[in-house]
Amino acid sequence: MPHSCFHNRRSAETMVTVSTRILFLIFFYPGLTYLVTLTFALDLYFLSRCINSTGYYTANSAYERDLSSLFNEISSTTKLNYGFFHSQSGEVNVIALCRGDVKLNVCTSCLNDTISEMKQRCPRYKEAIGWSEFCMLRYSSRNISKRVELSPQACLLNTQSAVEGNPYEILDVLKVLLDYLRSRAAAGGTLLKYATSSSSLGAQLWYALVQCTPDLSEQDCNDCLKAATDGITSCCVGQRGCRVLKPSCNLRFESYPFFDSGPAVLLPQSPSTDAAPALPPPQSPRSKKEENKQKKSVWIPLGASLSATLGLALFSACGFFIWRRRNIQEDNENSQEVQLLDLVRGSILDEHSSENFNGENVSRSQEFPSIQLNILHVATNSFCDENKLGEGGFGPVYKGTLADGKAIAVKRLSRTSGQGLLEFKNEVMLIAKLQHRNLVRLLGCCLEKNEKLLVYEFMPNRSLDVFLFDSSMAMELSWQKRFNIIKGVARGILYLHEDSRLRIIHRDLKASNVLLDHEMNPKISDFGMARIFGGDQNQANTNRVVGTYGYMAPEYAMEGLFSIKSDVFSFGVLLLEIISGKRNNGFHVSERGESLLTFAWKLWSKGQGMELMDQLLVQSCVAAEVLKCIHIGLLCVQEDPADRPSMSSVVVMLGSETITLPRPAEPAFSVGRVVAEPIEPTSNDRNCSINEVTISKLSPR
Structure with a gap:
């Protein structure tokens, strides 16, 4: 023994x-x-x-x-x-x-x-x-x-x-x-x-x-x-x-501290790659004078015939310059795409293998493939209008069908897009490294012939806003389905914040960025605005505020400060929208200036929280779960980020039946546009909502 x-x-x-x-x-x-x-x-x-x-x-x-x-x-x-x-x-x-x-x-x-x-x-x-x-x-x-x-x-x-x-x-x-x-x-x-x-x-x-x-x-x-x-x-x-x-x-x-705050020996830091560019050597006064002389052009009148000759030469030179500049721009654009593709492959494709992607061999890693353009042309019927699902700030999105019958969604970067190579790279680099059942799956990307394409799994039930804010379709969302969507989105955000290999702030969580699969399971999409936090970093500042008003935390909308608590605020807004069936943006039009958040807090404070609930849920709701979700939503939208719970606490609170929740403070003011918007989506809004991989509109601060 x-x-x-x-x-x-x-x-x-x-x-x-x-x-x-x-x-x-x-x-x-x-x-x-x-x-x-x-x-x-x-x-x-x-x-x-x-x-x-x-x-x-x-x-x-x-x-x-x-x-x-x-x-x-x-x-x-x-x-x-x-x-x-x-x-x-x-x-x-x-x-x-x-x-x-x-x-x-x-x-x-x-x-x-x-x-x-x-x-x-x-x-x-x-x-x-x-x-x-x-x-x-x-x-x-x-x-x-x-x-x-x-x-x-x-x-x-x-x-x-x-x-x-x-x-x-x-x-x-x-x-x-x-x-x-x-x-x-x-x-x-x-x-x-x-x-x-x-x-x-x-x-x-x-x-x-x-x-x-x-x-x-x-x-x-x-x-x-x-x-x-x-x-x-x-x-x-x-x-x-x-x-x-x-x-x-x-x-x-x-239940007590038993370790020191950091390791006994700090790991060596890798040398910075952001080295300052070398400055050119100083020029002597003499060389500067000579350069100035070379820049001067001396015109000597030589008569009418000579002037005509010079004019023709100047016109030809201008034409050549314009033609050459266009070619240089195209070369630079192609060079940018090549550099981006090299960067994506260098960061993601660590180990190459050969996989047959619907009858075609593509170069890919164990995680992420680069898909050939001709495959996507065939799948989308050359991006015809009949296959167009919608259009956002990134560009149009098309439905495609591969040779084996598998449906895909192809997001195509338009030349006039509000997003560019930076957001394209951001989404590829982030979502390719993320694997979770509540995140949309990126199947591959394509960078050929000035095209920048992202290929996703197809979500047959489109996005959450299509159901939630349409009275005729909201009936399909019973309370149990809505509660499952709330818990699924919470798990997805928790994975981004704490469980993934990278610590990611989404920055644009909203109903149109929650896609629904054939079983109405939620999947978070659109990582073009996401940011990675490194090490123990928990807050950052930006001069470029992006996202959607109504979902933005006040410290982000007003000061450009964002953190994991910014996503918690957005989740709280989304949670209250799912319960009420109403948008936070535009809610003040019919509620005498009150935002959805303020309205929910006043009802909850009076013990009338059930009045916030969508009337379509009366038959299917579980009152204790509805009230608990309203309480959690109000905790998430508190004005002070320090008062908001972490997503790990939110997941625990959603899954517990006995946990005692703290009392929330009055929520922050509504961050939204003053322009009155209709409660029901317009045709343009509907078209954008159908977009299987939605992109936020960039709104000014």
Whole structure:
């Protein structure tokens, strides 16, 4: 039977405060489960797993000498190396990993203690692993580098006191937080894969830490932490703290801060690519005079015949200049397209493969193809008017049918578009990297013969505004369908803000940018205005305010400040529109100057929130869900961005039946046009709404 050892010790360096925490340990290994209750001082612990499947070594053998040599190498190190050590000697492979926020002296002390313990606990074993408070050490006779290993694992619980509140609501918040940290740690590079953060549920803050051995690939680290996160469901429900320990990764959460704010050693910064252009050398006064002389033209009258000759030559030169300038512009435009295509391919097409795209071979990566223009001409019947779905600021959108019968939507950049190469590149670069069931799927792009085309999956039920603001079609949206749309949009925005590989602010969330598939599932579209936030950035400023009034947060419309809370505001407006069936823009025309937001807040404050609901929902609505959604919507449209909840909190609130919601403040003033607009969409509006991939109109501030 495999042998497991557990040990409890106290570090002299950290014995400043005397406290005791009760930890409950569940140790997993295939076919075996160990349950041990332990009391640890200051959360310090030692766990080991001695693995007999690889056999034993004998005294004074080469294996013992090589293992001792590697242990000595780790013990005598004077460089932190971001807390990661990997070495091989003969048959022995050793990996050591310190927690990302500990300094060199703590790291080496922890590793030395772990080595000493493992020598006592696992003598003669060729493979063993030990976990301590600040470090992990494992060795084996097989190659363990660059391999994700999920077992054996241990689940260590803090059971000092029971957690307050619904444990499954807390678990949902923790999973959202851990999923966000997982993506950050997995993308951490080959030096350090480590991330920490905190999240709130009500007044309680939760702190979490995740880490992988940095020799893993991004995908392997992601898979390991995903398995660890899934493990908290079976062993961490209702706990105030928990750790899941695996050979290749680990995670921990607590109801109190237990880590430093940043890693012990900052990662090296890559050199900036935005180098200042070289200035031309200064000219001498003499050279400037000569240049001025060369620019002067001296005309000498030579008579009528000479003047006519010169006039004809000048006219010919002007004609040639105009012709040449047009050609240069076309060359520059083509060059821009080539550079953009190279940039897109360089950023997205990391690994090329050959795929048959409806009978034609196209060059593509595992994620994103470049589609040939002739395929799209055939699919759309050369972009004929009969296949035109609508037109937005970007340009017209056409329905197409591929050779295998698959329907697509093709967005075509017009030459007079309010959007240009920047927005085209932005949408390609962003949406090609995003994969979520509530985001519209970009199938490919085309840059040929001055054409700039984006190809999307076709949404047969068009966009949400087509149903929501048309009294004859709104009947098809029962309350259950609307509630599912609300939850789906919330999950999609949460993915953009916290769960995707990039942190993305959409900036143009509205009903016409929510597309509906054949089952009325929502998919967010139009990423031409989206912005990427890097690192811990949470706010930015722009001089170019884009989007749609009525959905814009006041700080964005008036000051150009945008953040994830700007999207939260837009989501709140959209949520109230879905419940009421009325547009925020134009609502004041029939409601004596009140915006939809102010009207909803006054009704809710009087306890009359159900009066906001679309009368078509009377038969199908669930009153508690409607009132909860109105409450959440009002929380999202508060004037101060700090008062608005995060999308992770919104998702938790939408999914919970017992959570207590805070009281919202009065919403911000209505950000909209003064011009009266009809409640029902005009023919032009209808045409634009049918657009399967809608683009916002650019309105002045």
